[in-house]
Amino acid sequence: MHRLQKLILGRLIFGVLTLFIISAFMFIGIEILPGDLAQQILGQSATPSTVAAFRAELGLDQPPHIRYIDWLGGVLQGDFGNSLASGRAVADLLSTRLYNTIFLATYAAVIAIPVALTLGLLTALWRHTVFDRGMNLGALAAVSMPEFFVAYVLILFLSIRFGWFPTLARIDAAEGLGDALYRTFLPALTLVLVVVAHMMRMTRAAIINVLASPYIEMAQLKGVPWWRIIVLHALPNALAPIINVMALNLAYLIVGVVVVEVVFSYPGLGQLLVDAVTSRDFPVVQAVGLFFATVYITLNVLADIISLISNPRLRHGR
Structure with a gap:
């Protein structure tokens, strides 16, 4: 392989790895935010059973690494999930x-x-x-x-x-x-x-x-x-x-x-x-x-x- 081709291939691989690392850090940053997302969306008046059901609906009851893999797999297929505010894709x-x-x-x-x-x-x-x-x-x-x-x-x-x-x-x-x-x-x-x-x-x-x-x-x-x-x-x-x-x-x-x-x-x-x-x-x-x-x-x-x-x-x- 020509030297120029090797350098170009290296730049492409480095770009993909950088994007993967950024996506992981972005997911981790959102994960470590304080508070319970389901509780904040439903409000303080929601019952524990309602919060638990909503957490299961959002997939928050699963481990973080499983949710990240599922999210990344959906992104690779063009599926970014649904908006929590409007319900639209x-x-x-x-x-x-x-x-x-x-x-x-x-x-x-x-x-x-x-x-x-x-x-x-x-x-x-x-x-x-x-x-x-x-x-x-x-x-x-x-x-x-x-x-x-x-x-x-x-x-x-x-x-x-x-x-x-x-x-x-x-x-x-x-x-x-x-x-x-x-x-x-x-x-x-x-x-x-x-x-x-x-x-x-x-x-x-x-x-x-x-x-x-x-x-x-x-x-x-x-x-x-x-x-x-x-x-x-x-x-x-x-x-x-x-x-x-x-x-x-x-x-x-x-x-x-x-x-x-x-x-x-x-x-x-x-x-x-x-x-x-x-x-x-x-x-x-x-x-x-x-x-x-x-x-x-x-x-x-x-x-x-x-x-x-x-x-x-x-x-x-x-």
Whole structure:
């Protein structure tokens, strides 16, 4: 087996093992929470026999490792159980909210990625200028502010004072794609401002590091046009760190939307997770947490694989 194939296979196996370990820790974390779940759902007025029957219905009378194996087996078959709050299948709840979260993440990514790459490239080419310093100052300010603060500032100015956009992102009431984009612009802009700052700074650092290489100086001495140096020599060799930071931020756009969705009352997975935690709906909490972990691990593994493939020494076996 080629060395590159072994490395890719190792990354895939490591990703699966990591996901398995996370699912176990997540189950253990819910298991050690204080209180009796059946008693809390039924209330203090429930009789012991009713509580015992309800515990048997939920499977809480079985040992934890048996319940974990049963839950994991159901997950592998696409069965996440039923919601304790609504009685609906958890898979149906996830499918309803998943589209909304993916829509918001895609909306933000389509704006953030080209803007971040362009600003990162320009700040690298015009480093130590007023433009570079201004962009770095703005990026540092955006990274330092928490998402909920950025969201409330946008609501204050763009929604309350100027009335340009709605305060609540009710995508379920949207009529057509244009209306959905309009209603979700503020949460998407919140994510864009946070993500662009990080990606821009990492892109700038990667480009500057490559531009300091001897082969770039040699290309300049040979009279190669500057745009060819950037496009054909600098960017391909700076792809690995840029891809890694893009994968991390794409994972954040899906996994880290919990606060943003709550602020804007956006009906996505983040809002579903908060509602499930409030009502102690543990099957939903486990399912959403496992989905977020799967997305995060998958994107990181893909970033590692793309970085390995983009390495000429590994690709050509030398």
